[in-house]
Amino acid sequence: MGKRYALDEPIAGKRIQPSGEEEEMSKAAVGIAVVALLLAAGAFTLTVLIWAMPSLIIDRYDLKHKGDANQGGSQGQGQTPGAVSTTPPQTQLTVKPTQGPEVIAEIQQKPQIYIFGYDGDWRPQQYVNAEGRLAGISIEVMTEVCRMKNKTCHHTLSHQPKEIWDTQAKNGQGIQNGWYHAGVGLFRTADRINVFKFLGEYLTPSMAFFYGMKNNATNVTNTTVPATTPGPPSSSSIIGFHELYYTDQSCLVRNGVTMARDIHRITNDFEVLKDLLASGTIDYIFAPDNTFPAGGDIVKISPGYDCTLGNGGIMMRHDMNLQWVEEGMAELISSQKYRDICNSATVNHDAAATCLP
Numbered sequence: 001m002g003k004r005y006a007l008d009e010p011i012a013g014k015r016i017q018p019s020g021e022e023e024e025m026s027k028a029a030v031g032i033a034v035v036a037l038l039l040a041a042g043a044f045t046l047t048v049l050i051w052a053m054p055s056l057i058i059d060r061y062d063l064k065h066k067g068d069a070n071q072g073g074s075q076g077q078g079q080t081p082g083a084v085s086t087t088p089p090q091t092q093l094t095v096k097p098t099q100g101p102e103v104i105a106e107i108q109q110k111p112q113i114y115i116f117g118y119d120g121d122w123r124p125q126q127y128v129n130a131e132g133r134l135a136g137i138s139i140e141v142m143t144e145v146c147r148m149k150n151k152t153c154h155h156t157l158s159h160q161p162k163e164i165w166d167t168q169a170k171n172g173q174g175i176q177n178g179w180y181h182a183g184v185g186l187f188r189t190a191d192r193i194n195v196f197k198f199l200g201e202y203l204t205p206s207m208a209f210f211y212g213m214k215n216n217a218t219n220v221t222n223t224t225v226p227a228t229t230p231g232p233p234s235s236s237s238i239i240g241f242h243e244l245y246y247t248d249q250s251c252l253v254r255n256g257v258t259m260a261r262d263i264h265r266i267t268n269d270f271e272v273l274k275d276l277l278a279s280g281t282i283d284y285i286f287a288p289d290n291t292f293p294a295g296g297d298i299v300k301i302s303p304g305y306d307c308t309l310g311n312g313g314i315m316m317r318h319d320m321n322l323q324w325v326e327e328g329m330a331e332l333i334s335s336q337k338y339r340d341i342c343n344s345a346t347v348n349h350d351a352a353a354t355c356l357p
Helices: 020-052 055-076 101-109 137-148 249-254 270-279 323-333 336-343 345-349
Strands: 113-118 126-128 152-157 182-187 197-203 208-213 218-220 223-225 239-242 265-267 284-288 298-305 312-316
Touching (some): 137 152, 137 336, 323 336
Parallel strands (some): 113 182
Antiparallel strands (some): 208 284, 218 223
């Protein structure tokens, strides 16, 4: 057999050149490959556009089918064929943004109910009366302010004063957690203004005093020993405090009174403190002036101490907006109604009120 040669193997110094037909086929193959590549690139580009901007397809689809539906509905209702109905389909839904301006406006239009918290152991400001209901000038004042400003208010008795102000934790869980919009009848102190803000002043503070148990008169060998007033407390005296009041341990520290802080008793009821004092469990009660009536077994010991940083009003979180209370309180205090509430406190609530002059 004759020798076989590769296509490009030289034969006698020459290369075999492809024929014209083969060359045309090669060019055609290259052209087809280029076209296929362009088509693939176009398909890829279109896919990306649809993925990134689906409205290119969906909008056109919706417009076509809405037009068909409108035309069909119009014809069904006797309207001119081809007319577009302006009535939206009954199944159409409008989705509002979760926190958009429409939602905020809708919330603001709803009537707001304001909840105010009160302690029930401070006559005549706020206390529980014989019928078991919350009473006192604080409730009368706030009720009038809410009426004047056309606000819906609920006045709530707190059976746990720590919800409004916790002397030991130096906070108020109920106010801090939003259970109450504000606590009523509270005075500014150094501890409180570090946590809350105050407005709507309507009370003047009283000086704070130590109260002790008067030593009863005794008869020793036919000699009468008169009743005596206890002396001032010593650094080892056990003192009782009401946990909601501004007459707290911090006040004594600021006034330079030395005491053993870990042996004191703190309760939320003056009746409990009176029993502890009578039994000798505690030596003194530290409380505002006129907490206990004169002439009884519990006597006031001078000097007095200033525990507050201003008048009393309502106490709230710093982010709470109750400016209407400030405005309403100013209007009330300048009116005769405020004077009537204060002047009738002795008759209506068995004690004189500490109103603004």
